[in-house]
Amino acid sequence: MAYVLALLASGRSKGFTASVLQAAISGAQQIVGVDVELVKLHKFEFGPCTSCFQCIRDDAHDCVLKDAMGGNGALMEKIKQANGWILADPVHCWGPSAMTHLLIERIYPLLWSGKLDGMPFASISCASNQGMQRLANKNLCKWAFCYGFRYIGGLPVHTVYLERALLEAEDLGRKLAEAAKRDAAERKKFPDGERYLAYLNKPFSVLEPYMDNLTGGTMAYENSLIAEGLENFKREEAIKLLKESRQYFENALELCKRNQAEDACTQLVRATALWTHATWKEFLEADVVKTSVPGAYRPVDDE
Ligand SMILES: Cc1cc2nc3c(=O)[nH]c(=O)nc-3n(C[C@H](O)[C@H](O)[C@H](O)COP(=O)(O)O)c2cc1C
Structure with a gap:
């Protein structure tokens, strides 16, 4: 049996967001072999991540906080399944x-266990006033993207077209299921x-x-964080990792200029694996996380 979590982030358990979610649940329930559970996030108690980094250091990659998202907390247990x-x-x-x-902040431990890597994901963003649902x-x-979910779809909804949104949500629910x-x-x-x-x-x-971020908005290597790192890094x-990253990054820049997005992505993946390992070595290992890079973190030798 597949287990789908229908997560409601609105505090209004009978509001607009809840009604669109209900339509998605009905869609998901049409698929045989799928168990859908409605989870009202406001019923659980949990706070922000405290940046203790214990979830990275521990082999079990569990959160040490004593709330619904820590360790074997009630919400965390559902999410893991x-x-x-x-x-x-x-x-x-x-x-x-x-x-x-x-919620997104507190699933950080699962990034390190790889537990959610590849999990199907769908979302509904429900606005009823000025908008900005898109x-x-x-x-x-x-x-x-950050958590490596498989993106099944996202539904930006405004209640001005609620009836249509309910049909679209039902369809999204089926696809997700x-x-x-x-x-x-x-x-x-x-x-x-x-x-x-x-x-x-x-x-x-x-x-x-x-x-854009790596080049400070300039799309030029000279202004990039990688160039800056090569001037300032001490370790x-x-x-060494940054020097390796540089070539892939310059390739990606060139390919972007030629509008070859797919090839640029392939180069960027290599550049960023090396870039993130470099920053880990320079900043995180000794001063922040105090451990070497965990196994689940961006392999640098992925060809
Ligand atoms: C703090 C807060 C900020 C909000 N900001 C927006 C907004 O930026 N755009 C908008 O269309 N509605 C905004 N709203 C209204 C919600 O989007 C509205 O409640 C929405 O339809 C969700 O439905 P629900 O509250 O019935 O679940 C806001 C509501 C709150 C409480």
């Missing part, structure tokens, strides 16, 4: 709600090379913002 999520979120301040942000939807897609069934049969991991390409046509596409191992 899930074959897919339908996350329904009210639009707050032109983006995802604080509740959803909190922006919120994009943000949720970004988080799905089908994907969850495949996940229950066999979880397919989602390595970076595949993931960067798969998100190219999603609401959040990684190539442009990643290149020999970090400098």
Whole structure:
């Protein structure tokens, strides 16, 4: 039996977000062999991550906080078992709600255990006033990318077209349930090379913002964090990794200029694996996390 979590992030358990989620649940329940559980996030008590990094250091990759998302906390246990999520979120301040942000922050331990790598994900962003549901939807897609979820779809909804949205949500629920069934049969991991390409046509596409961020908005190597790192880094191992990263990064820049997005992504995946390992060596290993890079973290030798 596939297990789908229908996560409600709105505090109004009979509000608009809840009604659109209910439609998605009905869709998911049409698929035989799928068990759907409605989970009202506001019923659980959990706070923000305290950055203790124990979840990275411990082999079990569990959270040490004593709340619903820590260790064997009630919500964390459900999340670990899930074959897919339908996350329904009210639009707050032109983006995802604080509740959803909190949830996303607190599944950080599962990034290190690899437990959610490849899990099917669908979301609903529900606005009823000024809007910006598309922006919120994009943000949720970004988080799905960060955690390596398989993005089944995101539904930006405004209550001005609630009836249509209910039909679309039902369809999204069905799609998510089908994907969850495949996940229950066999979880397919989602390595970076595949993931960067798969998100190219999603609401959040990684190539442009990643290149923009690394180059401070200039798309020029001279202004990049990698160039800056090569001037400022102190640790020999970090400098070595950065030097290796540089070539792939310059390739990615060149390919971006030629609008060859897929090839640029392939180069960027290699550049960023080396870049993140370099920053880990320079900053995180001794001063922040105080451990070497865990096995689940971006293999640098993925060809
Ligand atoms: C703190 C807060 C911020 C909000 N910001 C927005 C917004 O940026 N855009 C919008 O259309 N609605 C906004 N709303 C209204 C919610 O999106 C509205 O409640 C939404 O339809 C979710 O439905 P629900 O509350 O019935 O679950 C906001 C509500 C709250 C409480």
